[in-house]
Amino acid sequence: MATGNAIRGTRVGSGPMGESERGESAARILVSFWCSNGHETTPSFAHDAELPTTWDCPRCGLPANTDMKNPPPARRTEPYKTHLAYVKERRSDADGEALLEEALAKLRARRGEN
Ligand SMILES: [Zn+2]
Numbered sequence: 001m002a003t004g005n006a007i008r009g010t011r012v013g014s015g016p017m018g019e020s021e022r023g024e025s026a027a028r029i030l031v032s033f034w035c036s037n038g039h040e041t042t043p044s045f046a047h048d049a050e051l052p053t054t055w056d057c058p059r060c061g062l063p064a065n066t067d068m069k070n071p072p073p074a075r076r077t078e079p080y081k082t083h084l085a086y087v088k089e090r091r092s093d094a095d096g097e098a099l100l101e102e103a104l105a106k107l108r109a110r111r112g113e114n
Contacts, residue, residue: 033057033064036071 028044035041035057041064045051054063054072063072 031066032068033066034068034071035060035062035064036074037062039064040068 027047029047030042030044031051032040032042033055037057037060039057039059039062041055041058043055051066054065056062057064062074065072
C-alpha cells in the first residue's frame with residue numbers, strides 16, 4: 001500500500017540512530033541557569049523545545065540566564081508607597097486651596113442669599 005510506505009519513510013527519517021521512538025518522545029534535556037546571586041537552577045525541557053533566555057531563580061526570584069559569568073541584572077522593584085504618601089499626593093497644596101476657595105464661595109453665596 002502507498003500509505004504504508006509513506007509512514008515507514010517518515011519513521012526512518014526521524015530515527016537515524018535507531019533509538020526506540022517510545023523512549024525518545026519523553027526525552028528531556030537539563031539546562032543550567034544562574035541568577036546574579038550565584039544560584040544555579042536546572043530546569044528540564046523537552047529536547048525539541050525552544051529554550052527560554054531567562055529563568056526565574058526559584059530560590060530568590062531574580063532572573064537567571066544560561067551565562068554563569070554574566071547573569072541578568074536584578075529587576076528593579078517598585079518602591080513601596082505608604083498610605084500617607086497617597087494621602088499627601090491627593091491633598092496637594094493646590095487642591096487644598098481649591099477646596100478652601102470652593103467652601104468660601106459657598107459661604108459667600110449663602111450670605112448673599114440671606
Ligand atoms: Zn537566586
